[in-house]
Amino acid sequence: MNYKNIPLKKYNTFGLDYIAEYMIRVKTEKEAIALFKGSAAWKKPHLILGSGSNILFTSDFKGTILYPEIKGIKIEEQEPDNRNVIVSAGAGVNWDDFVAWSVNKGFGGIENLSLIPGKVGATPVQNIGAYGVEVKDRIVKVKTININDGSRRVFNNHECEFSYRNSIFKNREKGKYLVTRVYYRLAINPLLNLSYESLKEEVNKLGAETLINVRQGVINLRQNKLPDPEIIGNAGSFFKNPVVESCVALNLINEFPDIPVYKDREGYMKLASGWLIERCGWKGERRGDAGVHNKQALVLINYGNATGKEIYNLSEEIRKSVHGKFGIDLEREVEIVGVI
Numbered sequence: 001m002n003y004k005n006i007p008l009k010k011y012n013t014f015g016l017d018y019i020a021e022y023m024i025r026v027k028t029e030k031e032a033i034a035l036f037k038g039s040a041a042w043k044k045p046h047l048i049l050g051s052g053s054n055i056l057f058t059s060d061f062k063g064t065i066l067y068p069e070i071k072g073i074k075i076e077e078q079e080p081d082n083r084n085v086i087v088s089a090g091a092g093v094n095w096d097d098f099v100a101w102s103v104n105k106g107f108g109g110i111e112n113l114s115l116i117p118g119k120v121g122a123t124p125v126q127n128i129g130a131y132g133v134e135v136k137d138r139i140v141k142v143k144t145i146n147i148n149d150g151s152r153r154v155f156n157n158h159e160c161e162f163s164y165r166n167s168i169f170k171n172r173e174k175g176k177y178l179v180t181r182v183y184y185r186l187a188i189n190p191l192l193n194l195s196y197e198s199l200k201e202e203v204n205k206l207g208a209e210t211l212i213n214v215r216q217g218v219i220n221l222r223q224n225k226l227p228d229p230e231i232i233g234n235a236g237s238f239f240k241n242p243v244v245e246s247c248v249a250l251n252l253i254n255e256f257p258d259i260p261v262y263k264d265r266e267g268y269m270k271l272a273s274g275w276l277i278e279r280c281g282w283k284g285e286r287r288g289d290a291g292v293h294n295k296q297a298l299v300l301i302n303y304g305n306a307t308g309k310e311i312y313n314l315s316e317e318i319r320k321s322v323h324g325k326f327g328i329d330l331e332r333e334v335e336i337v338g339v340i
């Protein structure tokens with residue numbers, strides 16, 4: 001179905017009130033193939049949109065938004081060793097509904113990713129992660145359709161080129177493939193990941209270390225810490241945590257002994273953007289209706305009537321001040337769409 005001049009307010013979690021020139025809702029793979037094999041007129045420019053929970057619109061969108069609504073969760077097979085099942089979900093399935101479904105079935109592996117906003121289709125694009133788990137460790141394959149010619153392509157895990165909040169779909173092949181279905185390997189007798197001390201404590205408050213309590217523990221922590229986009233516009237962490245060479249981290253530790261640093265790959269350390277931003281005095285700061293959350297400095301918020309540009313400008317001010325104080329360049333996790 002084709003729509004014209006669509007208000008985007010309910011299609012992005014910042015609640016920004018821009019207009020998209022066209023929107024095409026795609027309900028099945030067949031529909032997508034027919035569309036992509038047809039006229040190319042609508043394709044330039046285009047944007048594939050899930051729940052818009054990692055996007056900052058900065059102007060009206062002059063082009064076509066593709067909105068996948070492919071549904072359905074299916075147990076595809078039980079692996080021969082009886083340890084795992086392969087489950088697939090359509091790109092348009094709400095991610096947290098899928099997590100709830102798998103926890104209710106007793107399947108483990110994605111419970112630490114509870115309550116992350118967005119759709120299944122974006123999970124391999126973003127390689128979503130939380131509480132010591134990344135979705136790349138559960139994705140078996142990703143079914144896609146090439147937007148240029150309507151051909152099908154299945155990417156196995158390796159071909160997705162996953163890295164921290166990144167994949168081939170966000171990078172080298174950005175905008176070229178519509179993800180239609182994602183296949184996950186889930187454990188029948190799950191080993192719980194309670195490597196995050198705060199999660200372990202929360203689960204222990206709830207009682208036994210069970211799958212259901214891990215999900216509930218994650219939900220409790222997230223609801224305490226992060227603003228609900230239904231109430232206050234935001235896109236979660238606005239910046240990635242910077243990964244720096246170990247020598248850079250050591251220099252920072254000398255100058256700022258309480259700076260949190262975490263191990264990364266050999267020779268590299270990860271810093272906490274939220275801490276760097278907070279140390280620059282940004283927590284709770286506001287520029288009109290664009291602001292920095294007062295509980296988590298990594299989250300930028302729309303108090304109601306901010307424009308995308310105002311939020312973008314605030315993020316630039318933050319980047320400059322973090323660079324000035326620590327010599328670190330923050331990279332945005334949120335994708336900017338529109339004119340700046």
Ligand SMILES: Cc1cc2nc3c(=O)[nH]c(=O)nc-3n(C[C@H](O)[C@H](O)[C@H](O)COP(=O)(O)OP(=O)(O)OC[C@H]3O[C@@H](n4cnc5c(N)ncnc54)[C@H](O)[C@@H]3O)c2cc1C
Nearest residue numbers: 048050051052053054117118119121122128129179235236
């Ligand atoms: C309160 C809050 C908390 C958050 N916490 C976390 C967190 O803990 N961890 C984390 O990793 N993220 C987190 N996020 C970010 C966000 O939820 C994820 O990035 C999520 O995967 C985005 O899903 P979406 O459907 O909204 O995608 P969108 O924001 O709509 O799109 C994201 C990207 O994926 C592409 N895309 C979407 N669907 C498809 C498809 N079917 N085929 C091809 N490309 C597609 C888009 O073009 C875009 O490039 C949080 C966001 C919020 C608002």
